[in-house]
Structure formats: C-alpha cells, structure tokens
Amino acid sequence: MLVKEVPDPGVPKRLDPTSGRLDRTGARGLNPFDAHALEAAVRLRESAIPPVEKIVAVTMGPDGAARVLRRALSMGADRALHLSDPVLAGSCVVATGYALARVLERERPDLVLLGQQSDDGECYAMASIVGEQLGMPALSQVSRLELAGATLRCERQAEYGYDLVELDLPAVVSVGDALNEPRYPSLKALVRAREAPVETLSAAAAGIEPHRVGAIGSHTRVLAVAEPAARAPVELVDGSHPEAAVERVVAWLGERGLR
C-alpha cells in the first residue's frame, strides 16, 4: 500500500515561488484516492481467496506525513512504514518512485496498491514508475478489480472505451474512486491506530542511493512558478433557501441569454 499526505481539500494550495515545491503548511490528510486503495486491500483480505498475509502502508514525506499512516492503520493496515529523510526533499517523480520502490521491495509484496491521483497530477504516473523499478507489470486508473489465484483482472477506461486487462502477481495497480466506497474506521480502530507503532526508515536504511534522490538526483527542475490568468470570481448563492437561489439562477441564465 502506498499512501500519501495531501493538503486538506478545503485549504488553498500553493507552490513556493522560489523552490517550486508544494507549500506544506496548512491542514493535511490522507489523499482521498488512497482511501479507495486501502479499502480495496481490506476487501481482498476479507474475501481471503487467496489469503492476504499482511497489509503494509508506506509513505514518504516529512515528519507530519506519519499522520496518514495512522489513518491507514485505522482503516485496516497491519503495519506502517514511514520513509523520511531530508535527502529526499525535492525529488522529481522518477526519483520519488525509485525511493518508494526501494522501500517496497524490502517487503516483497504480492500486490502494490495506490490511489490513481492526487492534487499535483503526478500520481497518475507513480504506479508505472514503481512498477518499472520493481520489474512488475503496472496498471493505473483501475475501476474494477478481481483476484483469482495469482492473477488479477482489472477493468479500466482507456482512450477507446473499457479495457479488461489480466495481470500476473506480483503487480502494481493504481485505483480510482469508483472502485469502492471506503468505510469509516471505528472509534476502537482509531484509538488503536493512535497507539500503534509506525516504523521510520532513513534513506540509507532503505538502501536508497543518495545521489539518485532529492534535488541532486532529480531529472527535472522547476524553473519558475506562475499563477494562471485570473478569472472573474464565481458568484456563490446559498442554496439553503432554494426558492431564492433558483430565482437568482434563472435571472443569471436570462442575463446571458441562456434560456
């Protein structure tokens, strides 16, 4: 299981104009798509054919990122691994995938699951990079998943319609939000997760070569950050008074000749 800490959806996000990196201040939580991946892992364990030995949640990020591991533990993960090291800061997507793969291969997973996307858009690529690094088949944006023995049947929407792809395990799969409805952890599970141990790994302990990560190991460099052209702000109407709200909408449509 790969999980990722992302900014709370309600908090406006910004890139630091000098470093080009995400400004990591503000409330943060589990990437919503990762919750669907976790739910998929728990359901595979529940169906028990074949038996799932262990669900291990892995994240990479600064100290605070351990929060998402507690969330993963409360949702059913058995173990949590936090890859945290200053040398990793500023890694490009390829370097990040390399570092995560080093941690994952220690666990000898049969299946690596992750959410298909996060706010920065690069997560779409992560399953493919991790799969390449691990020498495993990878499939992203999967919306239906069926395990039969050592093969996984995956359905997804690709460029020309629905594709049905069979993967031999071990494999890497990123999932979408149509896959399942993640359950809320019970109070008991939340309390247990708060006390459960989270293992912290340094880059060296994970066998990561320092010259392949961080700013020096990255293959792309952010040169400048620019805000897109500002657009007129949205006119927001309170729908708790539906009659008044509808009246305003009808007037707005009329003003634009749209009805």
Added chain:
Amino acid sequence: MQPVSGVLAYALHNEGSFHRDSLGAVSEAARLASELGEEAAAIVVGGDELDDALCASLGRYGARRVYRARAPAGLAEPAVDAIASVMRRGPYRYALLGGGLLGVEIGAALAARLGGGVTMEVIEARLTGSGDLVVLRSALRDSARVRVGYVGRPGVVIGRRGAFAAVEHDGSSATVSDVVHEPSPWANRARMLRRGERRGPELDLGQAEVIVAGGRGVGGAEGFRDLEALASALGGVVAATRAAVDAGWYPYSAQVGQTGKAVSPRLYVACGVSGATQHRVGVQAAGAVLAINRDAGAPIFAWADMGVVGELAELLPRLIRALSAAGDATPPSLESTT
C-alpha cells in the same frame, strides 16, 4: 560524439486510425525537431493492422521516419520496451506523448527505465537558445503553472489532452522501418483480454449547446432523471462524469472529462460534480459554467461562473419548474446584456 537532439513521438492507434492527441504529439515533435535542425520520428506499436500505408500517413504530420514494433497494442509495457530500444540506439533526446491514460503510463515508465526526466500535463513546449527543452505544465488542479526544464537526457514530455494541435500537410510521407526489440521479462505478465469496449448508445455531445452533467453527488441512477428534465427545459443533453459512469449510473457514451469527450457548449450545468482537474480539462471550452454542489469546498466552485451551494433534490425540481414556467409566460428579453 555529437550530442543528439532528435525528437521521437509515440502514436497510439485503434481500429485503423491514430489518436488525435498522438497526431498532435507527432506535429509538435516535428515543430521542435525542425527548430533543432533535426528530423522527427514516430513510433507505433501493434499488430498486422499497422500496414505500411497507415504508418506512412504519419508523414503528413511531420514524421520523417516511422518505427513499427510488432507487439500487443493498448498496453504500456510493450510500447516502453520498443521506445526505449529505439531511443537507446537512435539519435533521440526527447520523447513526446499525447497524454491520456496510456501516454502517462508509457511516458512515466520510459523515463524511469532510461534514467531520464518526465513532465506531464504539459501545455506548451519550447526550446531555449541553447537547444534545451523547457515545458509549461499545469499543477495543483490548474491553480498554478510551472516552467520545468530537464536535467540530463533523455526528456519525456507528456502533453495535456488537446494541448498539441495536429497539423497536417499534404503530400509528405514517412519511411517505415520495423524495429525488433527485446521485451522486458515482465512484459507478458500483463495481457489485454478485451480492448475498447463501448457501452451505451453513441451521443454527439461535441455539438451540444447546453450540457447538464451529473457527478458523484447525484447519488445514483435515479438522480439523473431530474438532470434529464432540466436538460430538456434548457434544450440540452445530459452528460456524466467518469465517477458517475464508472458507478454505472449513466452510460459511458455520455461521459465528459479528460478521458471522455471534450465539449464546448454555451452553457455547462455541473450537478454534484466535484470538478477535479481531469474533468475541468474536458470542459474548459464551455461558455458559462453553472455549478450546483452541496459541498462549498468543491473545486468546481473555483472555476464555475455561478455556483449554488445546496441540495440537488431541493434545487433541481424548483429550477425545472421555474424554467418551464418562464419559457411559457415571458417573451424573450430585448434588453441587451453583456
């Protein structure tokens, strides 16, 4: 050895034609290559359907050479194997892909395999005076744009859907050559059982003036009945987001968003649509966007023109009634509005 700077574009195909975004990638590769004083090439991966004439047709978009690899189409791994093999042997510094799901998979794995850099959601690519490529990409759900350069070689560029226009010139043809590549040991561990299944009737959303779209917030198939009534009151058609389609609430043929059809209606009404970047990209050409969502924090409110924070079940029936009544009772306004 002279440093190489050629540009190679991957072209995705199905049922005898290339994907529009792939033709855009080939055109963009040709533009960049000519600025570099190099030739652009394209690479295609598939079976017998890739005959000489089809491959050579990429010459009309500026490819001088087309590499053809015989391997299963529609899966990333065989394409990564073939492109990596050509890039290792040939004079190519940059690879361009047209985006979409497969473009991201292939481009990302290719960069990892070759130890190169990759950028995605690319809107624009240009060359510096010294011949290095710099791209402009969208980031953070379109709230920021970032200029990114490559360190070392090679550089992989994954375009945003529709970012690179397909530019066709009559009369140019390309040399087609077959490449033999070594499949990676895990290439046959992913198998396509069924490709490109279409579900539901064909709809022409591209031409619609008014689109009423439903997302996850619609809550179920029955919720789409109100959307159909609203669409009919506005003289429009109903569409659905990928989440709603994947959930089985509405047919695939009605899907809009990055993996669905790109649309350009005068009015786009988004009901229970969160408005993630991938959806936004598909509807960016809409004239006016009206969003109705119970979640005031939904990203769609950052790019809608008018937003109502409230319950669809309370708002839609009233809106449908108001529009039907207004349509019957009042003559069109003669006042000029801007």
